[in-house]
Amino acid sequence: MSVALPRRAEAALAWLAVMAWMGLVFYLSNQPVLPEHPSGAVDYVSKKAAHMIVYGVLAALWWRAFTLAGLGVRRSLGLALAASVLYGLSDEFHQTFVPGREGRLADVGYDLLGAALVLAILGRWRGLRRLLEG
Numbered sequence: 001m002s003v004a005l006p007r008r009a010e011a012a013l014a015w016l017a018v019m020a021w022m023g024l025v026f027y028l029s030n031q032p033v034l035p036e037h038p039s040g041a042v043d044y045v046s047k048k049a050a051h052m053i054v055y056g057v058l059a060a061l062w063w064r065a066f067t068l069a070g071l072g073v074r075r076s077l078g079l080a081l082a083a084s085v086l087y088g089l090s091d092e093f094h095q096t097f098v099p100g101r102e103g104r105l106a107d108v109g110y111d112l113l114g115a116a117l118v119l120a121i122l123g124r125w126r127g128l129r130r131l132l133e134g
Contacts, residue, residue, distance in 0.1 A: 007068070010068055011065070011068040011069060014061070014064045014065040014068050015065045017061050017064075017065070018058070018061045018062055018065050021057060021058050021061050022058065022087060025054060025058070025087070025091060026091070026094070029091050029094055029095050029098065029101070030094075030098055031098075031101075032098060032099050032100035032101060033100050034047070048107075048110045051107055051110035051111050051114060052110050052111070052113055052114030052117070053114060054111075054114070055084050055087075055088055055110075055111035055112075055114040055115045056114035056115055056117060056118035057118070058084050058087065058115065059080045059081060059083075059084040059114070059115035059116075059118050059119050060080075060118050060119075060122060062076075062079065062080035062083045062084060063076050063077060063080035063119060063122055066079050066080055073123070073126055074123075077119050077122070077123055080115070080119055081112075081115055081116060081119055084111065084112075084115035085108065085111065085112050085115065088107070088108045088111030088112065088115075089108055091103075091111075092104060092105065092107055092108055
């Protein structure tokens with residue numbers, strides 16, 4: 001048995017999820033040393049994949065919050081992408097102040113790629129769902 005939340009409560013929880021995820025990203029970015037894999041190639045790929053996954057999740061959370069705020073699916077997709085990239089930029093800037101870390105603009109590119117991929121999947125899924133229900 002599932003209980004439907006009132007729309008306002010659902011929207012509030014969506015915004016809370018965005019803030020919690022951003023807090024997790026900030027916490028991880030504030031760590032002076034991250035674990036490293038002995039293989040440089042594996043370490044590089046895993047860290048870039050982590051950027052893509054983390055910002056893909058953030059973009060999905062932004063999209064859900066914007067959609068529940070009544071901004072529409074398409075507008076929410078664009079806003080979610082912009083918010084994710086802006087947070088990625090601020091996160092890389094933040095890392096310039098963390099001893100042992102450095103901000104890299106290239107990492108924002110991986111953030112953008114992860115966010116864009118997830119949002120493209122969400123956009124296609126929504127369109128396909130509408131077509132099938134339609």
